[in-house]
Amino acid sequence: MKKTILKKPKGFIDVYKHKAGAEKDRTHYCPGCGHGILHKLIAEAMEDLDIVDDTILISPVGCSVFAYYYFDTGNFQAAHGRAPAVATATSRANPDKVVISYQGDGDLAAIGGNNIIQAANRGENIVVFFVNNAIYGMTGGQMAPTTLEGQVTTTTPYGRNTDTDGYPMKMCEVISQFTAPTYVERVSLHDAPHIRKTRAAVRKALQNAKERKGFQFVEVLSTCPSGWKMDPVKSMEWVKEKMLPLYPLGVYRDKGDEARVINRPVPIMEPATVWEKLGISADADVDFPRGDVPEQYKKMSIRVAGFGGQGIMVTGQALASVALEYGYNVSWLPSYGPEMRGGTANCSVNIQDGVIGAAEAVKPTMLLAMNRPSLEKFEESVVPGGTLIYNSTLIDIEPTRTDIKVFAIPITGMADELGNTRVQSLVNIGAYAAITGAFRVEDIVSLLPKLFKGKKQAIIDLNAKAVKAGFDFVKENF
Amino acid sequence: MARMLMKGNYASVYGAAMAGCTAYYGYPITPASEIAESAAALFPKLGRTFVQAESEVAAINMVYGAAGSGQRVMTGSSGPGISLKMEGISYCAGAALPCVIVDIMRGGPGLGNIGPEQSDYNQVVKGGGHGNYRCIVLAPASCQEMCDFTFQAFELADKYRIPVFVLTDGVIGQMMESVVIPEPVKELPDKSDYAVFGTPLNKNLVNSIYIDHDDLENWNLELLKKYKAIEKAEVKFEEYMMDDAEIALIGYGSVSRVLRTVVDDCRAKGLKVGLFRPITLFPFPKNEIAALPGRGIKNVLTVELSTGQLVDDVDLALSGVIKSDLYFRLGGNVPSADEISNKISELYGEVK
Ligand SMILES: Cc1ncc(C[n+]2csc(CCOP(=O)(O)OP(=O)(O)O)c2C)c(N)n1
Numbered sequence: 001m002k003k004t005i006l007k008k009p010k011g012f013i014d015v016y017k018h019k020a021g022a023e024k025d026r027t028h029y030c031p032g033c034g035h036g037i038l039h040k041l042i043a044e045a046m047e048d049l050d051i052v053d054d055t056i057l058i059s060p061v062g063c064s065v066f067a068y069y070y071f072d073t074g075n076f077q078a079a080h081g082r083a084p085a086v087a088t089a090t091s092r093a094n095p096d097k098v099v100i101s102y103q104g105d106g107d108l109a110a111i112g113g114n115n116i117i118q119a120a121n122r123g124e125n126i127v128v129f130f131v132n133n134a135i136y137g138m139t140g141g142q143m144a145p146t147t148l149e150g151q152v153t154t155t156t157p158y159g160r161n162t163d164t165d166g167y168p169m170k171m172c173e174v175i176s177q178f179t180a181p182t183y184v185e186r187v188s189l190h191d192a193p194h195i196r197k198t199r200a201a202v203r204k205a206l207q208n209a210k211e212r213k214g215f216q217f218v219e220v221l222s223t224c225p226s227g228w229k230m231d232p233v234k235s236m237e238w239v240k241e242k243m244l245p246l247y248p249l250g251v252y253r254d255k256g257d258e259a260r261v262i263n264r265p266v267p268i269m270e271p272a273t274v275w276e277k278l279g280i281s282a283d284a285d286v287d288f289p290r291g292d293v294p295e296q297y298k299k300m301s302i303r304v305a306g307f308g309g310q311g312i313m314v315t316g317q318a319l320a321s322v323a324l325e326y327g328y329n330v331s332w333l334p335s336y337g338p339e340m341r342g343g344t345a346n347c348s349v350n351i352q353d354g355v356i357g358a359a360e361a362v363k364p365t366m367l368l369a370m371n372r373p374s375l376e377k378f379e380e381s382v383v384p385g386g387t388l389i390y391n392s393t394l395i396d397i398e399p400t401r402t403d404i405k406v407f408a409i410p411i412t413g414m415a416d417e418l419g420n421t422r423v424q425s426l427v428n429i430g431a432y433a434a435i436t437g438a439f440r441v442e443d444i445v446s447l448l449p450k451l452f453k454g455k456k457q458a459i460i461d462l463n464a465k466a467v468k469a470g471f472d473f474v475k476e477n478f
Numbered sequence: 479m480a481r482m483l484m485k486g487n488y489a490s491v492y493g494a495a496m497a498g499c500t501a502y503y504g505y506p507i508t509p510a511s512e513i514a515e516s517a518a519a520l521f522p523k524l525g526r527t528f529v530q531a532e533s534e535v536a537a538i539n540m541v542y543g544a545a546g547s548g549q550r551v552m553t554g555s556s557g558p559g560i561s562l563k564m565e566g567i568s569y570c571a572g573a574a575l576p577c578v579i580v581d582i583m584r585g586g587p588g589l590g591n592i593g594p595e596q597s598d599y600n601q602v603v604k605g606g607g608h609g610n611y612r613c614i615v616l617a618p619a620s621c622q623e624m625c626d627f628t629f630q631a632f633e634l635a636d637k638y639r640i641p642v643f644v645l646t647d648g649v650i651g652q653m654m655e656s657v658v659i660p661e662p663v664k665e666l667p668d669k670s671d672y673a674v675f676g677t678p679l680n681k682n683l684v685n686s687i688y689i690d691h692d693d694l695e696n697w698n699l700e701l702l703k704k705y706k707a708i709e710k711a712e713v714k715f716e717e718y719m720m721d722d723a724e725i726a727l728i729g730y731g732s733v734s735r736v737l738r739t740v741v742d743d744c745r746a747k748g749l750k751v752g753l754f755r756p757i758t759l760f761p762f763p764k765n766e767i768a769a770l771p772g773r774g775i776k777n778v779l780t781v782e783l784s785t786g787q788l789v790d791d792v793d794l795a796l797s798g799v800i801k802s803d804l805y806f807r808l809g810g811n812v813p814s815a816d817e818i819s820n821k822i823s824e825l826y827g828e829v830k
Contacts, residue, residue, distance in 0.1 A: 020689040053678040058543075068683055074674035076546055077685040079569050082539035085531065089503060089543030089551070090674070092527045097676035115539075118532035265525035267500045271662040274495065275480070277523045280659050282480045317654065321483050324656045330483070331621075332654040356620075357739035359653050359732070362814040 011043025032232025034222025062104035081112025084119035095264035109145040123180030133224040141227040145169040176252035184253035188221035190239035297436035305346035306370025311425035316347035423466035430470025487512035493628035501527040503540035509648035510582040513554030534559040538566030545575035546684035548673030554580035568607030572686030576635030582651035593810015594648035599787035615759040621655035649732035714757035723752030767795035
């Protein structure tokens with residue numbers, strides 16, 4: 001009689017080289033454990049579908065933590081529950097590969113519950129093999145989310161009490177709530193006919209994955225003789241009698257031919273194209289020639305303050321943007337803390353040559369106060385000999401300082417006259433240019449298209465008028 | 479030169495994109511959200527991956543997957559999110575995976591607030607997660623450095639196969655400065671010896687388990703060797719007016735900028751004050767700080783936005799040879815230059 005030698009499927013590594021210890025030819029699973037059977041079905045399917053060399057397997061934390069001992073694929077070992085997250089990134093990095101997330105019920109439904117739900121909902125191009133053995137095997141038989149009502153485990157010594165522990169979680173039912181998954185089926189390993197059905201489900205999921213057809217989820221009802229403290233035969237019966245009624249077998253989702261093929265873009269790495277795509281260009285630098293700037297305006301520390309909505313941040317950013325084009329070092333810092341709420345806002349701008357130290361204008365050389373509270377709050381902080389610009393449209397008190405230069409400018413009024421309160425910011429820039437001599441009007445105007453990128457020409461034109469108005473007002477009145 | 483005015487948070491992502499980072503995985507949190515937002519804006523234009531993960535836990539495990547797949551990959555977060563990432567960072571360290579994590583520190587503990595603090599120092603610089611591991615930690619103090627250090631972080635990460643932190647606070651993340659964008663990398667390192675691509679010739683394993691006790695001990699010793707090599711080769715710091723200084727101010731990140739102003743103010747008053755700014759927090763410039771007394775430094779004042787996390791390392795380096803003091807602000811408050819100058823007068827009034 002001819003002896004049939006049961007061939008090890010090609011999906012398995014010949015010698016389990018990663019396995020610690022001497023026994024490099026057998027698995028670490030207990031007799032009668034479902035993991036071993038499922039491993040074999042997967043390894044055979046990988047061989048038959050010719051994907052052994054195109055597969056990456058993520059081992060979880062749980063009894064299958066060492067799945068990587070056996071599969072002749074690329075292998076990751078992931079943190080507890082996180083295999084779907086690891087698989088997500090692995091699949092994004094290797095879009096044409098089959099990526100398997102192999103997980104137990106504690107791993108998938110408890111600690112990693114959100115990760116599996118989110119990966120399913122994103123429709124990641126991965127296959128999930130989910131071993132539901134109603135218990136934590138690896139750690140010695142504690143309750144899993146899938147543990148049955150009344151089932152005794154080491155952490156439910158009086159049986160799972162639904163009042164305190166909730167009910168068994170049905171993950172196929174959960175996963176099939178989402179729109180994205182392609183294929184969701186629950187199968188079982190408790191007898192030969194069902195193992196054949198599991199074999200078919202494994203193949204279908206892997207075939208879909210080979211075709212890059214999105215998220216595949218196969219839940220496998222499985223035995224844990226050690227955790228359940230039963231012999232293997234009793235375990236099989238237990239699955240049939242106790243688990244099947246609770247966890248109905250069958251297909252929960254099959255998009256069939258409707259399933260979309262997931263394509264991912266190829267990263268652009270060519271340096272010139274990278275810059276082009278991001279609109280970065282060395283030619284965009286302007287470097288205006290500087291005019292005659294009096295000594296006191298060469299190193300500026302400016303506080304711009306007012307109500308939210310008065311263009312405070314825009315004024316500060318525009319100051320920094322323009323100064324930058326004259327080759328100054330600049331910084332802009334928005335205000336922090338409680339004053340951000342309650343409708344007031346302020347920012348700090350530094351304009352100078354050399355390294356800028358503290359970014360906040362604690363002792364500003366210039367204060368631009370757009371409303372009364374700002375004037376009251378910051379007037380004292382201006383350095384002696386510094387400059388105060390205040391919005392005389394809205395501020396009905398006189399500044400008290402006599403040791404600083406004061407410019408009362410009807411900023412809001414001028415903007416309103418131009419037809420749009422929002423151009424206040426550029427009135428400010430015009431005024432700043434006139435006072436300090438640091439910017440020329442035509443330079444500022446030439447930068448407006450860059451500052452207001454994507455805005456209509458009419459807006460740019462109006463802001464150009466605002467710059468001129470602010471500049472002229474200072475020149476005519478001071 | 480390609481010069482742009484941008485926030486530190488954006489600058490960091492530009493640096494990453496130029497360094498050939500092909501994947502960003504992150505979860506929003508103030509004041510780091512603009513990192514995710516700018517990656518979401520820039521990466522799709524380059525056919526690169528951006529995923530808003532379901533949590534920081536997921537994000538760092540995605541980073542693990544991407545790094546193990548040979549990608550240059552990045553995530554960004556702040557305080558609470560960094561705490562959540564710690565297990566995953568430990569896995570990255572244990573599997574020797576290179577990755578870049580940007581931490582824009584905010585106020586803690588707990589939900590704290592979104593103001594700038596430096597209170598993640600201990601968890602980031604000392605390891606933070608479980609196990610004996612270190613991450614390289616770079617501490618930028620400007621938007622240009624946010625860009626440049628993030629770029630360099632990828633180089634260091636690959637050089638040592640190690641997670642690298644870019645650690646700064648909300649001030650640097652939120653402020654805008656002019657940034658010169660570096661040239662994109664031309665070539666990325668070959669990682670086929672360890673990364674998993676799912677090809678027949680590359681059946682690698684990304685793993686941090688060593689079941690055998692001796693194996694794990696040896697692996698830890700390997701890691702230790704790596705950290706020693708990093709301590710030898712990668713220390714970075716900056717000095718300002720230190721040559722004739724008698725008082726050294728020590729601070730990193732946004733604090734170091736305030737300290738620079740303090741030095742200028744003190745010098746104007748004739749006080750011999752200088753600034754020593756650690757740029758790498760691991761490796762910490764401990765030899766350089768230990769050498770300060772020998773260079774004529776009589777007093778050291780550490781200023782930080784935490785209750786004495788940085789000063790622990792300063793003191794360890796100084797080993798009590800000279801007096802070391804601490805000044806800190808918390809909760810989102812940033813000390814003004816005057817405040818620190820007053821402290822200096824109060825502490826060392828006699829020094830001239
Ligand atoms: C963060 C974390 N928490 C807890 C553990 C301990 N742990 C290891 S395996 C496991 C349970 C695994 O059970 P399950 O996913 O059902 O897989 P099984 O062992 O039954 O196959 C637990 C809690 C861990 N490794 N990591």
